[in-house]
Amino acid sequence: MRAIYTLCPDPDCAQRVVDTLRVAGLDLGFAADQVVVVSGEPYEGYNFSDRYAKSYMFPLAAVGGLVGGTCGYLLTSLTQKAYPLPTGGMPIVPPWTNGIIVYELTMLGAILTTLIYMFVAAPLPSFGAHVTDPEIWTGKILVGVTDPPESSSAGIEKAFRQAGASEIKRFPAPPASPVTR
């Protein structure tokens, strides 16, 4: 993966750069989804972040809970019917006590579904090369273009400067030039 990026000091600057790049992308030949934003903390209230806010995690967690609860019901009731214990006239399938296991497995189902969905949607694990910079952990926000067309580098740099970004970097970092004596 190649990328050309800048480090913004605050989210307002990042939003400006993202907007400029999206407009410039039409002329320079890269798509909007090639514009990448990377930060060391979450930001709310900015379009570059909030456009990813919608997810199906809540309804899927509920579905996972339903599946877990159903498994709990089947595990308890089918077992009790298959191997009935002497209960002295009490029900073979007792709803009160089975309800406790159904409840726990409902919760477990919701937890596991949330975890699975998070890892799939994030997506994680993702050990391939991706754009990053240690400076994001000091509060800066990385905004860049991944795999830009060779001919568009100058245009992208121009767009960065138009948006007020001065420091422009490349990923992977170019090798240092040999020192001549």
Place this chain on the structure above:
Amino acid sequence: MFHSSKQYWIAVALATCLVLAGVCTFLYQVYTGIGIWGLNSPVFWAFDITNFVFWIGISHAGTLISAILRLANATWRRPVTRCAEAITVFAVTIGAIIPVCHIGRPWLAYYLIPYPSERHIWPNFRSPLAWDFFAIITYLTGSTSFLLLPMIPDWAAVRDCSTGLRKKIYGTLSLGWQGTPRQWHRLETAMHIMSIVIVPVAVSVHTIVSWDFAMTPVPMWHSTIFGPYFVVGAIFSGIAGLILAMALLRKFLHLEDYLRPIHFQNLGKLLLTMSLLWFYFTFAERLTTWYGNDPSEMAVFWSSIRQNFAPMFWTMVVCNFIIPVPILAIKKLRTITGTCIASVGIVIGMWIERFLIIVPALEHKFLPYTYGHYQPTWAEMTLMASSFGLMFLLYLLFAKFVPVISVWEMKAGLHHPSATPHASTVTEVPIRSGFDDNPLPSDV
């Protein structure tokens, strides 16, 4: 791998010795049989189940408090949550190990798991012990996820700010976290759902632990109040454990900028509330028994109030109520030292409370000819000390290898609209990995 102080290694060595003593005792017990414990007829449960209930109670510190504070959007929680969540995971793990020791034949522990046995022996789903299995598995899964998910970005921070082997290890742990808005949103939504789910799970876990007793027709066990009584006791001891852990981390990791007096004051207020609630439940439980005047229940009642268990009972009252309430109610006394003194008392008092729930009742069952006497042996005491050693060891290792303050959550808190003036004074959040003396960015 990291540079650590001499005191750290001494603490690790001491904790390891305790754990090794416990392992040796356990192996000896497996070899000779559970007869080396002081258990007898009718006292089949004693120290071990006391420890089980105690550790499950301590586990309520973290995840429950962290989840409630997350849902309430309390900004002061940010430096506290990870310390708290770690306590939960370690305490539940220790709590789950204890029944395996107790069954005497640990290689048959898998009988607890519902599986199709060729001998047609299935777990009885009507038994509270089977409910325990499901509750603890769910709680352990939820708590571990609740602890590990917010660590992923912090591990990525350590990865990006380090080199060599450390970079590889934290690179693996961070699962390739990048920090895109999509990842942040998924993580925050997942944490929100976890917070919602984990609160009822935590309540159910200790309720089910209480039903191990309440579903049994033993005097002073068969009580409708036991569920909420145990939950209150668990949160009570859990907050005390959390305060002690925070104070130790603050002192030894020099986290004074993050774990501030305001955190201890706020947790002190919660502790005061729980102390009053605990007293209310204890009083209500004893009053109902006394008023009913059932002979079998009164035998247990008087044994704990006036007879051989009276010193323990009144120590418990002093530790859980008499000492903490004035300290925590008076603002001038609700300092870091004050809350720590109250917490030490509460941890001791709550362990005694669990013991007093279990042993006096079993010693005085319905028929006087079944009365018995229990005396703990060296093996039980060693295993108990070892459980504390294991907790310390796990926490020490955790503090060394993991940023004990959630760095990204602290930073997000600074930009949050409801950030407190206290939080806003913290301008730099160095990425520290536990006892490492140098902030990691300097290694780059």
